[in-house]
Amino acid sequence: MLEYGFMQRALLAGLLLALAGGYLGVFVVQRRMAFLTDGLAHSAFGGVALALLLGWPPLLLALPGTFAVSLGIVALGRRTRLSNDTAIGVFFATSVALGIVLLSRKQGSTGDAMAYLFGSIVLIGPQELLLAAILFMATLALVPQWGRWALEGCDPELARTDGLRPERSEHVLAGALALVVVASVKLVGAVLAMAFLIVPAATARLWSRTLLGQTVGSVLLAVAAVVLGLWGSYRFDLPSGPAIVLAQAALFFVATIRPRSRGFRRHGDPLGAVGAADGTDG
Amino acid sequence: MNAIEVRGVTVASEVGTALDSVSLQVPAGAYVAIVGPNGSGKTTLLRCIAGLLRPTSGEVRVFGKDPSTDPPRCIGYVPQRKGLDLRFPALAIELVASGKIRRWPSRCSGELKEQALAALRTVGAEHLAWRSLSALSGGEVQRVYLARALIRKAKILLLDEPASGIDARGEETMLRVLDAIHQGRQTTILTVTHDLDLTIHHAESCLVLNRRVEFFGPSGDESLLEALGRSFGHGRHSHRGF
Numbered sequence: 001m002l003e004y005g006f007m008q009r010a011l012l013a014g015l016l017l018a019l020a021g022g023y024l025g026v027f028v029v030q031r032r033m034a035f036l037t038d039g040l041a042h043s044a045f046g047g048v049a050l051a052l053l054l055g056w057p058p059l060l061l062a063l064p065g066t067f068a069v070s071l072g073i074v075a076l077g078r079r080t081r082l083s084n085d086t087a088i089g090v091f092f093a094t095s096v097a098l099g100i101v102l103l104s105r106k107q108g109s110t111g112d113a114m115a116y117l118f119g120s121i122v123l124i125g126p127q128e129l130l131l132a133a134i135l136f137m138a139t140l141a142l143v144p145q146w147g148r149w150a151l152e153g154c155d156p157e158l159a160r161t162d163g164l165r166p167e168r169s170e171h172v173l174a175g176a177l178a179l180v181v182v183a184s185v186k187l188v189g190a191v192l193a194m195a196f197l198i199v200p201a202a203t204a205r206l207w208s209r210t211l212l213g214q215t216v217g218s219v220l221l222a223v224a225a226v227v228l229g230l231w232g233s234y235r236f237d238l239p240s241g242p243a244i245v246l247a248q249a250a251l252f253f254v255a256t257i258r259p260r261s262r263g264f265r266r267h268g269d270p271l272g273a274v275g276a277a278d279g280t281d282g
Numbered sequence: 283m284n285a286i287e288v289r290g291v292t293v294a295s296e297v298g299t300a301l302d303s304v305s306l307q308v309p310a311g312a313y314v315a316i317v318g319p320n321g322s323g324k325t326t327l328l329r330c331i332a333g334l335l336r337p338t339s340g341e342v343r344v345f346g347k348d349p350s351t352d353p354p355r356c357i358g359y360v361p362q363r364k365g366l367d368l369r370f371p372a373l374a375i376e377l378v379a380s381g382k383i384r385r386w387p388s389r390c391s392g393e394l395k396e397q398a399l400a401a402l403r404t405v406g407a408e409h410l411a412w413r414s415l416s417a418l419s420g421g422e423v424q425r426v427y428l429a430r431a432l433i434r435k436a437k438i439l440l441l442d443e444p445a446s447g448i449d450a451r452g453e454e455t456m457l458r459v460l461d462a463i464h465q466g467r468q469t470t471i472l473t474v475t476h477d478l479d480l481t482i483h484h485a486e487s488c489l490v491l492n493r494r495v496e497f498f499g500p501s502g503d504e505s506l507l508e509a510l511g512r513s514f515g516h517g518r519h520s521h522r523g524f
Contacts, residue, residue: 150386153370154380210371
């Protein structure tokens with residue numbers, strides 16, 4: 001399948017996105033920011049719709065718009081009594097409603113909007129490939145933050161006593177997520193963009209005892225899903241974006257079949273452990 | 283030299299005043315037990331000293347520096363209510379090692395591993411080193427946090443109910459460990475406690491807090507009992523579980 005230029009570009013862009021999403025996804029899962037990525041994906045849809053109405057390149061508005069929304073969500077959650085998921089819900093609903101209203105004003109835009117909702121990785125051009133490369137480089141620049149972000153995620157208060165600033169990192173992470181989401185919109189669509197940031201990292205978590213193991217596993221799984229998904233898309237004539245996400249999902253469900261017992265909490269499930277650290281079950 | 287200076291510190295919020303014009307000076311090398319009823323500002327005071335909370339008014343100095351703007355590297359803090367995320371995939375030794383390098387270790391090997399194991403051994407928890415944090419009980423997590431505070435050889439230890447979740451034998455061990463650290467390294471220790479019986483035999487000084495300083499002086503001072511009575515609203519205090 002790699003004899004075709006469009007497949008080469010699709011594979012390269014998918015791999016770059018997998019590396020970025022696989023790495024950042026670990027922090028999304030760890031900090032419970034899954035709903036944020038969903039909110040950002042739908043915010044990107046609002047930006048795309050506005051750009052289509054104005055006749056501008058969609059990513060030109062989606063990128064700054066999603067970035068601004070990510071910072072807005074974090075700021076709203078911090079400065080009001082609203083929880084983060086409530087703030088996300090407000091932006092989520094507003095962006096989708098705005099996108100639909102804007103698209104209703106422009107005839108014949110439904111096909112374009114669908115392309116951005118569900119993606120078209122095999123149709124990407126040099127510009128989108130460049131965007132994916134920029135995204136990868138930006139993520140690479142964030143790799144040295146791994147140790148600090150990890151400590152902040154494990155126990156934010158402890159991290160503060162070590163002189164770290166979890167609030168500042170949250171803004172940087174939210175901004176990076178906005179970048180990944182916008183790039184993903186072109187590759188796999190707004191609806192499925194969040195999958196890149198959640199599914200590989202969640203899969204790796206099921207089998208990891210350490211954060212390093214989860215990080216390496218997440219990146220490798222994301223890469224494997226792109227290769228598998230594109231091969232499946234080519235082999236069985238399936239839409240490429242959803243095929244990649246289905247490959248991610250397949251790996252996830254395989255991982256849930258027999259997770260290592262040592263990755264689990266002694267008396268509970270690995271993703272639902274509560275209470276032991278509050279000194280009540282000594 | 284004073285390790286900690288608290289000058290007229292008030293911490294107020296919309297729900298009330300946690301600390302009201304609290305002033306005290308803690309000399310370097312002191313071992314202070316902090317007691318007081320629930321909501322008396324014990325944790326708030328420790329958080330101010332650790333630089334986690336900026337006072338509404340007044341100032342805190344740790345070795346002459348403002349901890350809220352210049353986080354002191356000389357403090358080891360064991361919070362009462364852990365912010366620990368039990369979903370976090372981590373081994374106990376990694377959490378301890380993170381106290382030394384102030385970031386999460388990508389791997390624990392060499393000298394860092396040996397130091398982390400030594401800190402865990404000090405608190406009788408070496409056997410927990412390679413266990414997942416999510417598999418530890420509350421008392422075991424408490425020991426790991428204490429080991430994390432010890433690995434950096436802090437000049438000041440701030441312990442917020444360090445014995446919570448630990449059984450009686452473990453508590454005795456922990457108090458002996460604190461004694462050894464205090465005497466061996468001249469570490470300044472401030473520990474919030476509800477167990478005066480045990481602590482009074484280990485701590486040299488006692489701070490009775492009830493939003494204000496009711497008493498701050500030697501543990502053997504006769505006016506301590508009177509201050510406890512005032513703070514807890516009755517003539518005599520019970521030694522365990524205020």
